[in-house]
Amino acid sequence: MTTSFNAELGILDRVDGSASYKFGATSLICSVSGPIEAKARQELPTSAALEVTIRPDVGVSSTREKLTEDKLKSVLGSVISTFLYPRQLIQVVVQILDAGEAPCYVVRELVGCINACYLALIDAKVGISESFYAKCVAIEQNTGKLILDPTDRDLTSSKSHHAVCFSLGNGKSKSLLYSESFGQFTEEELLKVLDFAAEAIEQENIGVRKVISEAVSNDYVWMS
Amino acid sequence: MTSETATAANSLKLMPDVLARVAPDVSLQKHLHLGLRPCLRKFEEFRHVTVDKTGLGKYETEDKNGNILGSSVVKSGDTIVLCGITGGIVEDEQEAIDDYRLKLEDGIISNEETASSSRKNATVYPVVQIESGRTGPPSEEEMILSQRLHDTLLSSGILNTEDLKISLSLKSRDENGEVSIIGPDQFEAKKSYSFVLYASIQVFSRSGPMFDLCWGSLVAALRNTFLPQVYVDEDQLDIRMPVRSKGGEKATISEEYKLVCDNAKATKLVIDESMISWSSTFGVVTVHSKDGDIDMDSGDVANEDVLLADLEGEVEDTTVDRRIHVVTNGQTLTSVTITGGSEGVPIPRDMIRKAIEQAKRRSNDLVQKL
Amino acid sequence: MSGTLIIPGDTIELGTESGETSIGPGITTNPKDQSIVYPSTAGLLKSISKRNKTIAYIEHNTKRYIPTIHDYVVGVVITVFGDGYRVSLANYSQPVVLSALGFPNATKKNRPHLKVGDVVYAIVSLVDRDVEVEIECIDPVTGKEGGFGQLNGGTLFDVKLAYARYLLFNSNAEILEAIVNKCQFEIAIGSNGKIWINTENVKTTVAAMNAIVESQQWKKEEIVKNVNKIFKDVL
Numbered sequence: 001m002t003t004s005f006n007a008e009l010g011i012l013d014r015v016d017g018s019a020s021y022k023f024g025a026t027s028l029i030c031s032v033s034g035p036i037e038a039k040a041r042q043e044l045p046t047s048a049a050l051e052v053t054i055r056p057d058v059g060v061s062s063t064r065e066k067l068t069e070d071k072l073k074s075v076l077g078s079v080i081s082t083f084l085y086p087r088q089l090i091q092v093v094v095q096i097l098d099a100g101e102a103p104c105y106v107v108r109e110l111v112g113c114i115n116a117c118y119l120a121l122i123d124a125k126v127g128i129s130e131s132f133y134a135k136c137v138a139i140e141q142n143t144g145k146l147i148l149d150p151t152d153r154d155l156t157s158s159k160s161h162h163a164v165c166f167s168l169g170n171g172k173s174k175s176l177l178y179s180e181s182f183g184q185f186t187e188e189e190l191l192k193v194l195d196f197a198a199e200a201i202e203q204e205n206i207g208v209r210k211v212i213s214e215a216v217s218n219d220y221v222w223m224s
Numbered sequence: 225m226t227s228e229t230a231t232a233a234n235s236l237k238l239m240p241d242v243l244a245r246v247a248p249d250v251s252l253q254k255h256l257h258l259g260l261r262p263c264l265r266k267f268e269e270f271r272h273v274t275v276d277k278t279g280l281g282k283y284e285t286e287d288k289n290g291n292i293l294g295s296s297v298v299k300s301g302d303t304i305v306l307c308g309i310t311g312g313i314v315e316d317e318q319e320a321i322d323d324y325r326l327k328l329e330d331g332i333i334s335n336e337e338t339a340s341s342s343r344k345n346a347t348v349y350p351v352v353q354i355e356s357g358r359t360g361p362p363s364e365e366e367m368i369l370s371q372r373l374h375d376t377l378l379s380s381g382i383l384n385t386e387d388l389k390i391s392l393s394l395k396s397r398d399e400n401g402e403v404s405i406i407g408p409d410q411f412e413a414k415k416s417y418s419f420v421l422y423a424s425i426q427v428f429s430r431s432g433p434m435f436d437l438c439w440g441s442l443v444a445a446l447r448n449t450f451l452p453q454v455y456v457d458e459d460q461l462d463i464r465m466p467v468r469s470k471g472g473e474k475a476t477i478s479e480e481y482k483l484v485c486d487n488a489k490a491t492k493l494v495i496d497e498s499m500i501s502w503s504s505t506f507g508v509v510t511v512h513s514k515d516g517d518i519d520m521d522s523g524d525v526a527n528e529d530v531l532l533a534d535l536e537g538e539v540e541d542t543t544v545d546r547r548i549h550v551v552t553n554g555q556t557l558t559s560v561t562i563t564g565g566s567e568g569v570p571i572p573r574d575m576i577r578k579a580i581e582q583a584k585r586r587s588n589d590l591v592q593k594l
Numbered sequence: 595m596s597g598t599l600i601i602p603g604d605t606i607e608l609g610t611e612s613g614e615t616s617i618g619p620g621i622t623t624n625p626k627d628q629s630i631v632y633p634s635t636a637g638l639l640k641s642i643s644k645r646n647k648t649i650a651y652i653e654h655n656t657k658r659y660i661p662t663i664h665d666y667v668v669g670v671v672i673t674v675f676g677d678g679y680r681v682s683l684a685n686y687s688q689p690v691v692l693s694a695l696g697f698p699n700a701t702k703k704n705r706p707h708l709k710v711g712d713v714v715y716a717i718v719s720l721v722d723r724d725v726e727v728e729i730e731c732i733d734p735v736t737g738k739e740g741g742f743g744q745l746n747g748g749t750l751f752d753v754k755l756a757y758a759r760y761l762l763f764n765s766n767a768e769i770l771e772a773i774v775n776k777c778q779f780e781i782a783i784g785s786n787g788k789i790w791i792n793t794e795n796v797k798t799t800v801a802a803m804n805a806i807v808e809s810q811q812w813k814k815e816e817i818v819k820n821v822n823k824i825f826k827d828v829l
Contacts, residue, residue: 175570
């Protein structure tokens with residue numbers, strides 16, 4: 001199996017967890033700090049607060065990033081075991097290095113953000129209830145063929161694009177955490193995309209697990 | 225856990241509105257057990273929606289001084305959403321004009337790719353304001369709503385960049401001062417311009433998620449938006465200005481077009497009627513079996529997932545995390561977003577199917593109204 | 595010493611035949627249903643059996659040190675105030691409080707005089723999320739000094755938290771034995787990833803420090819060879 005992504009854990013020194021993630025033309029860095037002291041405004045009495053910041057590759061962040069932050073927050077909110085850290089803060093920052101798609105799309109960016117966050121959370125050892133992973137799929141205009149990890153060119157000539165995130169248990173795609181689809185498509189196509197993405201996520205997870213395994217064994221060199 | 229709260233509630237005798245505030249999840253479950261929602265609607269019952277014209281548009285009224293090109297008002301329950309469309313004119317990017325694909329457009333190259341890329345989807349720039357008695361910068365919800373409207377409209381294909389292109393006419397005066405207008409077929413401007421549309425959406429008495437109504441008002445407003453006829457005023461055409469730059473080289477700035485919008489003449493904004501869509505938001509909630517309560521004949525099934533259509537009120541807004549959000553024209557889907565599922569509480573496939581089916585039915589019903 | 599890699603989402607096989615099993619760091623139960631046990635971090639699954647009881651935990655290396663009661667820690671005094679000191683256990687984290695009375699036989703009049711920058715070896719005595727974490731330099735078992743207190747001379751350096759724990763709980767760790775053969779030294783290992791070491795002269799101190807820091811990346815069989823090399827280079 002050829003790996004369609006490049007990832008590295010623990011690339012930043014001064015944060016608790018970090019990861020770089022690159023697939024195709026899209027590449028980003030994610031850092032996680034936490035549990036740290038929350039500002040009074042953010043503090044929640046029974047669970048950890050989540051702060052997500054996305055910095056775009058070009059220019060300053062705008063409402064576009066705000067929306068992506070919101071999407072990312074909804075995914076992270078359902079997987080991070082926030083009850084473990086009452087009144088604390090988990091701070092997630094994603095720096096996009098290359099969006100790899102035209103500014104009118106955010107699908108590759110979102111998928112990259114989710115995956116980079118997963119790896120950075122694993123590196124920070126912040127408690128999460130399950131593994132998760134995302135993939136993007138496009139449906140080709142004429143043939144209706146499903147394209148995994150569409151490039152910018154594929155996106156412009158596609159009739160719809162989808163970002164799908166599944167949770168993983170024992171290497172199998174389990175429940176749907178997040179999915180968004182834009183364009184023109186039918187119900188059958190949507191369900192097909194979900195199954196297709198679930199399978200692709202399982203496939204890629206073998207490689208992701210290897211990356212995590214390497215990072216963990218790197219922490220415990222003296223044991224071997 | 226639930227039984228404890230139930231006994232506590234019995235001894236405390238909380239009023240419904242107090243319970244809804246202190247324990248929204250308990251309040252929701254109590255309502256659902258009765259087969260009702262906190263807003264007293266049935267599970268899959270939508271609120272009635274009325275869509276109206278406001279009569280505020282510049283080309284709808286006698287008063288020609290306004291700058292609103294199109295508008296709408298959408299009412300549902302207590303909520304009122306007002307949408308006004310305004311516009312501006314931008315010079316097209318030279319790069320885009322020089323694009324060979326656009327020049328060779330008319331059937332010379334019949335490649336699918338060039339055809340699709342030259343007919344790009346357009347969008348508007350919405351600003352959503354939710355009136356809540358506060359001032360200051362827009363809240364996170366407002367920013368997210370605005371951006372979502374922008375993204376959804378862009379991918380929906382309702383608007384097209386071609387239809388926002390301005391076909392310029394020339395307003396010319398002869399020696400006697402008689403004004404004559406040379407139409408776009410005889411006059412060719414050196415530069416090309418396009419309209420850019422803005423939408424200002426105001427929400428009064430928000431109750432629950434606002435995307436559906438904002439989307440409805442935006443589409444309704446676009447349907448009765450008029451774009452003015454634009455002229456180049458000859459008096460100010462082709463002014464040449466010599467400019468001396470630092471290096472001593474001479475340059476000339478010319479063709480400072482003065483564009484004038486006609487106050488009376490306007491054409492209806494072309495939108496793809498077949499893509500007109502309605503948006504529906506659903507919540508997925510698990511109804512827990514009633515522990516402790518002795519109610520044998522109600523026939524409650526243990527832990528059943530139910531679909532709640534058109535979320536309303538604070539209780540549903542705060543406790544329902546699993547949401548399915550569908551934008552459809554009745555046949556094809558334009559946007560589907562599924563959020564909030566997690567390991568313990570997944571979003572079942574049949575709920576997705578059911579939501580899509582309901583959204584299509586709703587859309588077929590409402591698109592006529594827009 | 596090695597365990598199997600486990601990541602969130604994997605099912606944990608907890609040995610049920612040996613009676614009760616306690617779960618330790620890295621393993622969590624669902625707050626709504628305590629019978630669901632799942633791994634919340636990626637790491638190596640370990641289990642220790644002792645008298646019909648099993649403790650299962652996930653060995654994982656974090657970067658942030660979170661004080662836990664009875665942890666042995668090495669800290670640096672960063673503020674001196676009326677009743678005590680504020681001590682930093684980790685960079686970019688909240689400092690903890692060391693009371694002036696948190697020393698053996700200390701009274702209002704007879705108390706140690708620490709300055710900013712002094713290094714102390716202490717034990718975490720109070721962890722409560724509503725108040726500041728407190729440490730003290732008294733052995734909780736004997737009430738005596740027990741090796742805690744100010745650390746004079748020597749040098750202070752950081753290692754991975756997991757490595758610090760390993761050295762702390764394995765006093766016969768290969769790397770320490772290898773250094774023993776080279777020089778005499780005093781060492782204070784903190785669970786917070788800070789290690790203080792002092793030998794008879796600066797050169798051997800530097801060599802010992804380098805050996806410990808670098809040994810995080812050594813395999814067991816390389817230790818003796820590498821330690822010999824480091825000491826040879828310095829001396």
